[in-house]
Amino acid sequence: MSAKNNFRNRTTQRQPAAWRGWLLFGAAVVATFALGVLAASILQRREEAKASLPLQPIAEYETDNSKWAVNWPRQYDSYRAGEESSSETKFGGAYPRDLLAETPANVILFAGYGFAKEYRQARGHLHAVEDVVNTARVGPTTVATCWTCKSPDVVRLMADMGPAEFYKQTFDSLKGEVTHPVGCLDCHDPKTMVLKITRPALVEALERQGRDLKNISHQEMRSLVCAQCHVEYYFKGEGNYLTFPWDDGTGIEAMAKYYDEPNFSDWTHAISGAPMVKMQHPDYEVYTKGIHAFRNVACADCHMPYKTEGGSKFTDHHVRSPLLNIANSCAVCHRWDEEEIRSRVESIQSGVREGRDRAEETIAKAHFDIAAAKQAGANDEQLKEARRLVREAQLRWDYVAANNGMGFHAPQECLRILAAAVEMAGQCRVECARILARNGVTEPIAYPDFSTKEKAQALMRAFVDGNPPKLVP
Numbered sequence: 520m521s522a523k524n525n526f527r528n529r530t531t532q533r534q535p536a537a538w539r540g541w542l543l544f545g546a547a548v549v550a551t552f553a554l555g556v557l558a559a560s561i562l563q564r565r566e567e568a569k570a571s572l573p574l575q576p577i578a579e580y581e582t583d584n585s586k587w588a589v590n591w592p593r594q595y596d597s598y599r600a601g602e603e604s605s606s607e608t609k610f611g612g613a614y615p616r617d618l619l620a621e622t623p624a625n626v627i628l629f630a631g632y633g634f635a636k637e638y639r640q641a642r643g644h645l646h647a648v649e650d651v652v653n654t655a656r657v658g659p660t661t662v663a664t665c666w667t668c669k670s671p672d673v674v675r676l677m678a679d680m681g682p683a684e685f686y687k688q689t690f691d692s693l694k695g696e697v698t699h700p701v702g703c704l705d706c707h708d709p710k711t712m713v714l715k716i717t718r719p720a721l722v723e724a725l726e727r728q729g730r731d732l733k734n735i736s737h738q739e740m741r742s743l744v745c746a747q748c749h750v751e752y753y754f755k756g757e758g759n760y761l762t763f764p765w766d767d768g769t770g771i772e773a774m775a776k777y778y779d780e781p782n783f784s785d786w787t788h789a790i791s792g793a794p795m796v797k798m799q800h801p802d803y804e805v806y807t808k809g810i811h812a813f814r815n816v817a818c819a820d821c822h823m824p825y826k827t828e829g830g831s832k833f834t835d836h837h838v839r840s841p842l843l844n845i846a847n848s849c850a851v852c853h854r855w856d857e858e859e860i861r862s863r864v865e866s867i868q869s870g871v872r873e874g875r876d877r878a879e880e881t882i883a884k885a886h887f888d889i890a891a892a893k894q895a896g897a898n899d900e901q902l903k904e905a906r907r908l909v910r911e912a913q914l915r916w917d918y919v920a921a922n923n924g925m926g927f928h929a930p931q932e933c934l935r936i937l938a939a940a941v942e943m944a945g946q947c948r949v950e951c952a953r954i955l956a957r958n959g960v961t962e963p964i965a966y967p968d969f970s971t972k973e974k975a976q977a978l979m980r981a982f983v984d985g986n987p988p989k990l991v992p
Contacts, residue, residue, distance in 0.1 A: 577709035580675040584702035587709075593828060598702070598836035601643035608842045609865050610872065610925040615639045615650075619972045624879040626975035627886060628913060631789030632797060635979055644701035644838055652694070662759045663688035667718065668748035671704035672697045674717045682719045686759045706744040714740040718747040724763035741817035742803065749802035749818075749923070753783065769804040771918045771936050775911060784910075789982045791889035792899070793906035798917035805922045809929030816852075824848045864927060871919065871926030874937035878916040881944040885909045887966055888951035890982070891990035895958040905954070908947035915940040955991070962992040 573590035581587065588595035606612045618638045619625050629635040633656035642650060647669040651657065657665070664686045666673055676696060677685050708715045714737065716722055721743065725732060735743065751774060755762040767773040778784075784794035806812050811821070819834065824847040826835045841848035842864060845857045853860055889905050919926055919933045919940075926933035955961070967988050969975035981987050 573709070573712065579709060580678060580704065581709055582671040582675055582699045582702070582704055584671070584699060587703040591703075591712075593831065593833050594836045597826070599645070600837040601645045601839070604642040604646060606839065606843055608840050610868050611640070611840050611923060612843065613643050613839065615642050617972070619975075622879065623969055623972050623975040624883045626972060626979055627790065627883040627969050628879065628916075629797070630886070630979040631983060632786045632795070634797065635976065647700045648697060649700070657690060659691070661690035662686070662754065663690055663693050664754050664759045664761050665690055666693055666697050667720070667761055669701065670697045670699050671702050671717075672699055674704050677719070683758055683760060686754075686761060701748075705747070714744050716740075716743060716747060718761075720752060720761040720763055721747045721750075724765045727766055738815060738817055741819040742806070742812075745818040745822075746803035749800055751799050751801040751804060751918075751921075753778075753785070753796075769801075769807055771915055774804075774918075775914055778914070788886060788909075789979060790987075791886040791906060791909055792893070792902070793886070793889065793910050795910055796914050796917075798914060798921045800921050800923060801918055802922045802924070802928065805918075805924075805926075805933065806928040808932040811928070821848045824851065867930045868925035868927050871930055871933050871937070874934050874941075875916070875920055875926075878912070878937050878940040878944065879920075881941050881948070882909065882913050882916055883969070884966060885912065885944045885947040885951070887990060888948050888955075888964065890987065891960075891964040892951045892954040892958070894987075894989070895955050895960045895991050897954045897958060901954055905947050905950045908943050908950065912940045912943035912947065915943070960991050964990045965992070966990075 573587075575589050577587060577590070584595070584598065601613075604613045604615060607614045607616075616639065618640060619635070625638060626635045629638070637655035639650075639654075641647075651665065651669050673685070676693065703709075705717055706714055716732070722732065750763055752761055752763050754760065764774045764777040767777055778796050782794070783796065785797045786795055787793070788795050803818075806818065821841045822838050823834050823836060824841075824844065825832055826847055827833075835844070835847065837844075842861055845860055849860045849864075850857065855863075885905075886909060889902055889909065892902060892905065915936045919936055922928070955964070965988075967978050967990075969978055978988070
């Protein structure tokens, strides 16, 4: 081979192939585009967190939600869509389904308490005042604390009289003052529109945990404004002061310990005589135990997702189940078709519902077992442990049952808690079997029929009136 050919070969080997240059160019373009998207996302988040001054001033305690519409017409129009009350998902939606008719065992579990009279699925925020006024659970002895999460008028009234004085009022005395449903002032500062915690119970709970409220991020606030109301709470002391039981944590064991230390109870069970605690709607607490909270996905990301109209992007204020808005909620992150997403969610929820059903049946029978042991001659001291166990079992069941979403916010945690509820109820029934045996009862007890709401309520009234059916042979 000639020297000339050798030189040409060496030169060809040194020169990179043309496709490599194009590959590097393409990679640079992709990297530049990705960095641009990231920068745009960061800037957009910063803009969303900034104060956005209204074009027309809004009064400091403006509770009429329509007055805010002049500045925020798109948000207000989407908020008004919450008036509908016919939407349904498999386990939720805005339709006010009768939960006692759907699950008659609830009448037995809440025997002697208001939730055994009426228990309906809540409609949207726009119906909050109407629904609480018309529920059968409200009566002459109902306190004003029950208004706390129903209206922005509460923010104004608390500013006027102070939270403690507000809680001391009666429910009926404030009917003329509380007229506007949940709305703008509940979550926003009218001067700047930044998200704001307006309910003192949440502020106080966070402060007792040592949280610095000044360092809470905008993204976390998109969950905390929901946590003002979608939480477990109780009325503390003679002043009925609204309090969150979070001092030891937001998990079920921590809250059970909180309630056990002062021997707190909401009512005495009409069938078993056990001192019971009614869990409210611990949506936020359950959410904090799930994967979405771990990934820093806020409540608003799913229940109030962003939407666009023309060139405007804004938060959809039609608060609802994500299953009614899959394209804008779930599908933003989960790249499956809508039917696949719905199927996966309902499969998870159905598993939790199955665990709930088993717990309900076991706990209801545990209440009857205690009643049977009393009929057999057991005294309160002998029944103390059985009553403690049924209280702990039902508190855990209710932690899952009372939160919205049928356990979807944290399904593994909910199933763990339901398993503990079944175990504790089983221990209660074993304890009752021992007591019955010591009193000469070895035959199975006669469990009454509570297969319908009507039968269950008639059975409850018999216990309340002191004429219970005979349970022991």
